[in-house]
Amino acid sequence: MKIASWNVNSLNVRLPQLQDWLRDFAPDVVGLQETKLEDHRFPDAALAELGYRSVFHGQKTYNGVAILARERALDDVQVAIPGFDDVQARAIAATVNDVRIVNLYVVNGQDIGTEKYAYKLRWLDAVHGWLADELRKHPKLVVLGDFNIAPDDRDVHDPATWNDDHILTSTAERAALKRLLDLGLHDGFRLHHDGAGIFSWWDYRQAAFRRNLGLRIDLTLVSDALKDDAVDAGIDRTPRTWERASDHAPAFVTLRG
Numbered sequence: 001m002k003i004a005s006w007n008v009n010s011l012n013v014r015l016p017q018l019q020d021w022l023r024d025f026a027p028d029v030v031g032l033q034e035t036k037l038e039d040h041r042f043p044d045a046a047l048a049e050l051g052y053r054s055v056f057h058g059q060k061t062y063n064g065v066a067i068l069a070r071e072r073a074l075d076d077v078q079v080a081i082p083g084f085d086d087v088q089a090r091a092i093a094a095t096v097n098d099v100r101i102v103n104l105y106v107v108n109g110q111d112i113g114t115e116k117y118a119y120k121l122r123w124l125d126a127v128h129g130w131l132a133d134e135l136r137k138h139p140k141l142v143v144l145g146d147f148n149i150a151p152d153d154r155d156v157h158d159p160a161t162w163n164d165d166h167i168l169t170s171t172a173e174r175a176a177l178k179r180l181l182d183l184g185l186h187d188g189f190r191l192h193h194d195g196a197g198i199f200s201w202w203d204y205r206q207a208a209f210r211r212n213l214g215l216r217i218d219l220t221l222v223s224d225a226l227k228d229d230a231v232d233a234g235i236d237r238t239p240r241t242w243e244r245a246s247d248h249a250p251a252f253v254t255l256r257g
Contacts, residue, residue, distance in 0.1 A: 001028045001029065001099065001255045001257070002025075002027045002253075003028065003029045003030075003031075003099075003101070003253050003255065004025070004029070004220075004236075004252040004253075005032075005103070005145055005146070005219070005220055005250065005252070006018075006021075006030060006031070006246070006248065006249075006250040007145075007146040007246060007247075007248035008033070008034060008035065009034050009247055010034065010246075011035040011036065011037055011066075012037060013244065015043055015046065017239055017242055017245070019046070019050060021236075022050050022068075022070075025252075026070070027070070027252065028069065028070050028096075029070070029099075029142075031065070031067055031101065031103030031145055032064075032067075032068070033064070033103070033104075033105035033146045034063065034146070035056065035064030035065065035066055036058070036062060037056075037064055038058055038059060039057070039058050041058075042054065042056045044056070047068060051070050051071050052068040052070050053068065053069050053070075054066055054067070055067050056092070057080065057089045057091070057092045058089050059088070059089045062089075063090055064089050064105075065092045065103050065104070066092065067093075067096075067101055069094075072096050072097060074094040076094065076095045076100075077092070077093070078093040078094070079092055081123075081130050082130055082133075083126070083129075084126035088107075090105045090123070091127070098140055099142060099226070100134060100137075100140060100142070101142050101144070102130075102131065102134060102141065102142070102143045102144070102145075103145050104127065104143065104145035104146070105146050106120070106146060106147045106148045106149065107120035107123050108120070108168075109167050109168075111167050112166075112170055120173070121172055121173075121176060128176075128180055128183070131180060132183055139223060139224070139225040140223060140225050140226055141185070141222075141226070142220065142221065142226065142253070143185060143219075143221040144220045144221065144251070145219070146218050146248065147219050148173075148217055149169070149173045149174060149176070149177045149217060150162060150169050150216055150217050151216070152174070153196070154196035154197075154216075155196070155199070155215060157212065157213045157215070158213070162215065180221070181221070184224045186221060186227050186230075187220075188219075188220040188221065188230050188253035189219070189220065189251065189253075191222075191227065191230050193234070198234075198235055199212065199214025199215055199216045199249075200235050200249050200250075200251050201215050201217050201248050201249075202214040202215075202247060203247065209241075216235070218235075218249070218250075218251040220233060220251050220253040222253060222255075229255045229257065230255055230256075231254055232252075232253070233253040234252060235249050235252075236249055237249050
């Protein structure tokens with residue numbers, strides 16, 4: 001089972017690219033972030049023509065998440081973080097076969113010390129409680145999405161800039177991510193790649209993609225029960241080379257069987 005995560009940065013703009021990528025890459029399950037579409041505008045019929053079923057949680061202009069599954073049912077769907085009062089469409093979960101998929105579009109946080117940064121930390125704390133409960137019910141769990149956190153210095157192009165006092169790499173954000181991992185989750189990418197310099201997001205400015213000035217903030221996390229079945233993981237840079245590309249590239253993990 002090939003499971004992928006892609007921040008498409010507007011599905012209205014990127015639908016043709018998503019369709020091309022689904023045909024070529026052929027993932028079994030995909031979590032999308034930043035769809036930026038109200039639910040009645042989600043292109044589920046167009047995706048069904050490619051064999052993908054969809055569940056989605058969206059809003060106009062901002063945020064929005066979805067899970068697609070190829071020729072598989074999406075069961076036990078959960079929209080939003082249970083018990084957390086949040087008007088932003090940032091979380092969705094569903095079960096595909098016997099694997100629980102949780103798709104997250106983590107808050108950016110704007111800057112350290114702002115209300116948006118405080119909201120990000122509250123949001124991540126709520127996710128921690130939710131995932132602890134999900135793991136109790138679903139040992140086979142994959143948590144994926146745009147985490148807006150680079151796990152360590154290998155995941156940034158310039159650690160001197162992206163440091164403990166910078167948004168996306170601050171001490172508190174990385175500690176919040178570690179709390180999630182400490183529940184019994186493993187960074188699928190790091191199960192197969194130890195080196196630095198492989199990224200999933202590049203700013204549109206300063207020719208960042210061409211110069212590989214990026215961050216790895218799109219993650220695929222697998223539970224203890226799936227760790228030994230994660231036979232491959234990586235970043236598919238190809239869609240980032242396309243005209244009018246999203247600023248993110250898809251991240252993926254492949255599970256045996």
